[in-house]
Amino acid sequence: MRYCQHCKRTGVDMHKNSRMGNGKYSYMCNECHTERTKKYRETANGKAKIYAAVKKSTKKFQYKQNSRMKLNHKIASGRILKPAKCSACLELKMVEGHHIDYSKPLDVMWLCKKCHRTLFHKHD
Numbered sequence: 001m002r003y004c005q006h007c008k009r010t011g012v013d014m015h016k017n018s019r020m021g022n023g024k025y026s027y028m029c030n031e032c033h034t035e036r037t038k039k040y041r042e043t044a045n046g047k048a049k050i051y052a053a054v055k056k057s058t059k060k061f062q063y064k065q066n067s068r069m070k071l072n073h074k075i076a077s078g079r080i081l082k083p084a085k086c087s088a089c090l091e092l093k094m095v096e097g098h099h100i101d102y103s104k105p106l107d108v109m110w111l112c113k114k115c116h117r118t119l120f121h122k123h124d
Helices: 029-042 043-061 062-077 115-124
Strands: 012-018 025-029 097-100 108-112
Touching: 012 029, 025 029, 029 043, 029 062, 043 062, 062 097, 097 115
Parallel strands: none
Antiparallel strands: 012 025, 097 108
16 A cells, blocks of 8 residues: 655555665655645755756757747737636636647647646647
C-alpha cells in the first residue's frame, strides 16, 4: 500500500518521487508535493533553476517565443481583446491563448487553464 512519505496518508493521488538508493520509489500525496515544490521555487537555487530552464526553452523554441510576444503586444496595445469565456467549456474564467500553429501568431484558441492543460496532455 502506498502512503505519503510526508503526511503518511493513504488512498489519495500520489506523486512518484525519484528513485531511492535501493531501486525503489518514494511517494508523496499531490498536496504535499505541491507545497514542497512551491517552497523550493522560492529559494535562490529554485529560482536559478527555473530561470535557466526558461532561458533554455526560449532559446530552443524561438519561434514559439516570437509568436507569444506578437500576441502579447497586440493584447497590450488593445488591438486584440481577450474574451471572458473559455472557448471549450464556455465558463467565465481567466483565459490563455493556445497557438494551434505558431506560424500564425494571432490565430489562437482562448482556453481556461484547466481546458488548456487537458488539451496539452491529449497531444502527449
